[in-house]
Amino acid sequence: MHTLPASDLALQHILRSGLAVVNDEPIDQARRTDVLHALVEIFSDAQRGSQALAAQNFLMSANESPAFERFALFFRYLNRTCGNDLPQRIAEATQVLSAIEEEHELAPDAKSRVADLFQHLLSAIARESALSPLVSPRELRLSF
């Protein structure tokens, strides 16, 4: 699946709005609903991918490509900061986001850990964008 930078910008906006949601900051109600729905979908897919990998289901990509692609994306962005805790952090975030969507009460600590994860994701996206090289010059020549 091609990922284009515009998708990253949309993801950044979703994460920023998600931060407002988990930090109980004011946000337009319709946007809150849409963003939460998207976040639950994204994190649930990533969690399924992470569980399949833990179970050594190497056929996951063939059977559940969205789950694999989402987990691979999270792994790319968060492996450096979360390391082996990544599956646990994804599972925790999925649970918290689903609970918020269903308007259940949550401990502030649970929300702040999700906010922390969002911040890590935003930093990683910004870092990757800043480190992207310019398009390389193309050369055609005979090589011997």
Added chain:
Amino acid sequence: MSANLQACSFLIGRLRKEVVRLRAIAFPGHDTGPRKWLNFISGLLDTASSYLTSAQVPSIPDSEVARLIKEAEHLGENVYQLLTYVAGADSTQIPHQVVAPFQRWVSGLGITNTVFFRAEHLPNYELSRVDMRHAALLAGASHSLVDATNSIVWPALRVSVPGHAMGLLPHFAVVGHELGHAIQDRINPDLMPFNQQIMEAVNRAKDRLELEAIPFGHEQSLRVVAILGAWVNELKADAVAHHLVGPGFFFALCGFLELAGQGYGIAPTHPPTDMRRRLLFELLNQGSPSFASVFSDKTQLVLTEEMNSPNVSRCFGADLMYAELKQSLGSVDAAVCIELVPAVEAFAPKIFQAALSELQTNSADLIYTPDQFATDLDLHLESLCHLVPPIEYRDGGKATACGLSTILNVGWAALLTRVDRFPAPKGIGPTEQVAARMECLHELLLKAAELSEARQLWEEQ
């Protein structure tokens, strides 16, 4: 107004002009894919413009102004890239005659995604997926962006074919493979009985890497998942194309691979070429009559595995291949690719069977059979040698339009066995005569695609 805001406004304005220019172009076929794509791009530009407008509100803090301009620049750069997505989709690049028949395959396969076809000057067939459904959640997304995002069925699919010199019509049978990728998620073979073989392959890869002191953790497991998934999907797509076009796909794929590098083909994205060819050849020999027996009966030429791809490289032993491959792919991908080959070849028949079941359930009309192949060669091969394109056939007194698979298969049979019987053009040398005859065949097949489509449209009215 700051210099960067001015520069960004200028970029957005130029991009809008480019969209206006593209809107004036005729895109072939009945589909509205390129138009929807241009609407999506316009929506992104409207959103970028709204960021620039907000950035000029005097009460906004400087940091917010900087962010808005930066994001508008970001969208402008993206739009510039996204415009390349429709490059080559107009009639000057892709033979317009084939687009509508391809779209019949799309609808016949039950593909509901937004699709468009384009040609590019590269030896490459490709189905590219773009999923930007979340673009409507950009902060301050314009109404036009929300509407355009919602009108596209994501992921949007773009089928690329080689343009110009490499765009010989019979080779376009490979499009069947690309459309197979579009339905690959509906093909669900039960591969669990092969899990043990897969685990053994992964363990052998681990052993290879251990010798080089390379650990096998999450990152390496993800490579296994990615490579295995890509290979399974390639075989699903090969299977769909085989059931859609029969021998036409075998000839097209092998002929294309012969022209496009003749390498081993083995890579994280594709299983080895010789394995794919072997598997397809086995399929052509299955059943009674088989495609291979029909071909031999009707053309008096025995169908062999290497018929039109004698120079495609065959993989050699695992150790030697690993030593070669790790130079280009790196140790991890090379070890995984090499060790997966036997497991994947073992379960490939399950994939072909699952693809057939899927097509029998949802697209039975599109399945190309040996009987149909025999009828097609009986009715059209000789006529084509007399410059009569395969446009229609008599079915109990009623004229029926030929399908694209018929045209492609008759085309391949003529290309491989009858080119010397086409009328010789005058005034050119013997080498050029072969090329001229093949060009004549190409033109006849394009004519067949165009007129059979016209006939079908007329029948549908």
